[in-house]
Amino acid sequence: MTFSEHFKAARKAVGLSQQEFADKLGLERSSISKYETGGSLPNIKNIPQICENLNISINELISWTNDK
Numbered sequence: 723m724t725f726s727e728h729f730k731a732a733r734k735a736v737g738l739s740q741q742e743f744a745d746k747l748g749l750e751r752s753s754i755s756k757y758e759t760g761g762s763l764p765n766i767k768n769i770p771q772i773c774e775n776l777n778i779s780i781n782e783l784i785s786w787t788n789d790k
Contacts, residue, residue: 730758732776732783746775 723731733743733754740754747754747768756762764772773780 724760725763726758726760729783732778733758736776738775743775747771 733740738746740758741751744751744754749768753762753764757764769780769783773783776783
């Protein structure tokens with residue numbers, strides 16, 4: 723499973739829409755969409771807040787990827 727797929731699954735697991743999640747992070751919904759489609763990756767400064775809102779550790783978030 724790719725980072726994008728895991729990111730989307732984690733967001734859905736906490737029951738947030740892309741817009742709700744973006745609002746919590748102070749981002750545009752399009753940023754969340756790009757993370758979930760592989761168009762871009764989150765800025766490293768946003769990782770702690772992302773993990774807090776997804777109820778996962780940073781290790782869990784970054785170890786999900788099998789992308790090269």
